[in-house]
Amino acid sequence: MIRRILVYIVDNFRWIGWLMILGAVLIVLPYMVRTYQVEVLILLLIDIILVVSFRLITTTGGWSLAHVPMMGCGAYATALLTAGLGVPFWISLPLSGLAAAVMAFILSYPLARTTGFAFFVASFAAGDSLRLCWTRFKTPFGGHKGLTNIPVPEFFSSVDLSAPIPYYYLALVITALCLLIMFRLDRSRIGHTFKAISMNADLSRSLGINVTFYKMLAFTIGSFFAGVAGVLLAHRLWAVVPAQFGFVTTLYLLVWVVFGGTRTFHGPILGVVVLTFLSELLKPLFEWVPMIFGTIIILTLIFFPEGLEGLGHRFTPWLDRQRFAAGDEPRH
Amino acid sequence: MTRKVWMGLALLAVFSLFSLGLQEAWAAEETVKIGYCAPLSGPAAAWGLPGLEGTSIWVDKVNAAGGLKVGDKTYKIEIVKYDDEGDGAKALVGVKKLVLEDKVVAILMLGGATTPPTQPFLSKEKIMCFVLIASDIAPDRPYLMDVTDNFPAYHLLHTEYIADAHPKAKKAAIISQDDEIGLAAIAWSEAGFKAAGIDVVYSKAFGVSTTDFAPIITAVLEKKPDIISMGASYPEFQALICEQAYTQGWRGIITSACWDFGAILAKVPKEFMEGAVSGFPDFDDPKLTKDHHDFWAEWKKRYPDHSFSEIVWEYMGALDVWAYGAQKAGSVKSEDVFKALKAADTVPHSFGPGKWFGKETFGNDNLLVPTWPITEIHGGKPAIVAYKNLFDWLKDAKKKQILFDTLKAWNIKTYQ
Amino acid sequence: MALLQLKNLGKDFGRLVAVNRIDLTVEPGEIRGLIGPNGSGKTTIFNLITGFIPPSRGSVFFQGEDITDLPPHAVARRGLARTFQLTTLFKEMTALENVVMACHLHLRVGLWRQFWRTARTRRREKAVEFRAMELLEFMGMAERANELAGELPHGHQCALGISNALATNPKMILLDEPVGGMNPTETAQTMDRIRRLRDLGITVLLVEHDMKAVMSTCDRITCINFGNKIAEGTARDVCSSQDVIEAYLGGTSGVCSL
């Protein structure tokens, strides 16, 4: 009986149903947790934009180590625009994303011509030189101390976006919008072309696909969204410091993505969400955290080499068995 | 049936009264919490983890004595720690948790990259924040104080001591890594040497990812310095710099903000470091007080194979200052403690009575400056050889002018 | 006018002269065979023609236009398609998805429209899918359209590779060992389809080690060895050439065993 109900639920809740439940959970979530945990959720939303935009670039085959500095570009751009020039947040948001995209476009000119390990190294160098610019030039970037006094986003005067919960909703809406756009892109012909390039670049070329152009396109679009993530971060921390966009953050990004997997759209999201919750849970263990964390990641990768998204495939045969036991025909 | 219900309700009432009473009894012994938000893991852990050793010794001692007497109340002290991994975003989450959840009345932090994102919140909540990096002090961060570490100001004193003790030393070279503290160390050291009449023949920052120091040291030695200052180089850099200077045949006076001797002595013989100048004694130094010696004994007992560094006691030093302020204010409320501390003419620092300093250099008088010890290395161990006072140094208007000119030349903001 | 013309084309890999100085002219509607022992430079010539590697000397003309310095995608756009010796497919896509992907060029919808999927885009996509299905049928792959390309049997993979190349709507197609690893029945079917390509107005340049297949299909054959052209003409001409016989003596099979 329970089996039958379980199978029924899984089969009949189409994605819209799931999405509605997810939306409802996300809307009430900030009221269910502690104030400081709302802060964790805000950072999580920002990280979700970051990993999904990172995956967008990986769909063409390259793992960019410049992604976190690209987020920094967005953060610095909005700091200069809003705090320096008094541009409103809502204009600065797309403009700063665009600034990251323009920077990415310029860098992608040489980067898109490299593949594999060379791309890895070249993107790292590109990102690092960006960071060097921020620390070296006190005007306008503020050197090592970065930029402070970044204003709170303005909204109807009744809503105070310096408070955590309203900012959470702001981040939620922007994240949802970003994911929607990136999901559309992933499922469009453009997304298919990206994947074709990563599967067989030479064949794609011979079929008339301008591989370099599409790689530049992926890098630029991905960086745009990284920039948007940077904007959200800057307006939450009210400050940008170059150390924020250092290699440690990049390492976190790579761990999330490897842990979640890059094959599917939801893989990296799963990775960052699970690991963030895990690290919140483990926080009271302090010095032990890196060790436990490392063990969990290694074990996961041993048993699910494709990352967490591989779990789904393992789950399907099990579900089929349950269906069979419940007397239904397995679906395909 | 009804009797059972009544019985149950009565029991419940008794229980709840009982537990209320317990809570009351619990509350009679009040606890005050202090936050510890620092890197406990990751690459910067060395700047956060050892501090827990000192603070736990301090807390145990106070609590064993019954607690801290503030006004007519006695408080047990509890340290609530949070690992910010040296990351600004995580530190913001951390201080919010500490302040809003744990209701801490003060926070101990390392400072640096975690300061800009956390200060707006902490200033708004009027929560005192004790950091170890004086250059974080700023006019718009009223509650941020540095009450222990006098970096980078003590470079002025080290350099003056070197000029006193080695009148023949005429040329100095300064190197440190290219980051906020490295550049500050270079600028202040340069000012110190110049004011002491020593030529600065080389002062330059190296990249934080440098691994090969041969070309840098070659360039330094070409200028034939009598003194090499390593500024605020990280321990791993210090070992490499000393090794290069030693193998390239240089002998002279070495100075640095602080040391990691274990790492350095693994690369060069003890004799090479003989007479090196710094400002951090071990706490078993005969010139220090009994309090220091007691602490040293306790620390040695608890952590027999850990190496001592200023990080071990500096977070604890902030607790001392906080406790002094709380007792003076007769309250543990952050604002009261802050006012009491700022109103005091002198505040006891670990090294003796200290005065507030910083308005002209950092924009706020929130750096506690005592008479600072100068140490020389003898037989691989630091020993106090002199005491110097920053306010005495600043009395000389010419020297002061040199300081501000040099800071300006290094693009470091001042508030003169 | 010649459709494809190689003038003095050559490629050196360091000291190794992979292709020396090749002159080659292919007329429209022709099926031309390109043969030679292993490592004689056939694949390299394909790579030079289609812009995958820059030549050390010489030039390539297609329909009278100099395409020597064009990148591969631009060559493909001018109607010159190719297959690869090993794989000409996207392994993790189904056969149909493969060909749809290969129809990329014919979508002729801007990036913006692709993203928003307007009604027009959707109509185009439907049309493309229809055409892809036609191509699969042509190559005898219709019933396998929804299988993963990487899991198809070898013969079908080769057929799918040709479908992919055909999907670019080429005027000329370069086939690199299209029947390698096929059984005789499959080979005969594939060669038959290649002959039908000519009826569709597509010129073919064919590299193949299966001599029987080459001799029975090609109008003219060019034989190269060590990057040099050693014979050209009808099957009979090439078979009787002393150079060709010598070139193949060291190889595993004789040239003209038919």
Ligand SMILES: Nc1ncnc2c1ncn2[C@@H]1O[C@H](COP(=O)(O)OP(=O)(O)OP(=O)(O)O)[C@@H](O)[C@H]1O
């Ligand atoms: N990228 C390259 N770098 C260096 N040498 C190469 C490269 N590509 C091919 N070669 C060499 O050039 C020569 C010609 O190779 P090519 O692949 O064109 O031969 P082929 O005629 O296609 O042989 P097969 O019948 O085995 O496919 C070979 O000796 C090969 O080793």
Ligand SMILES: [Mg+2]
């Ligand atoms: Mg070949």
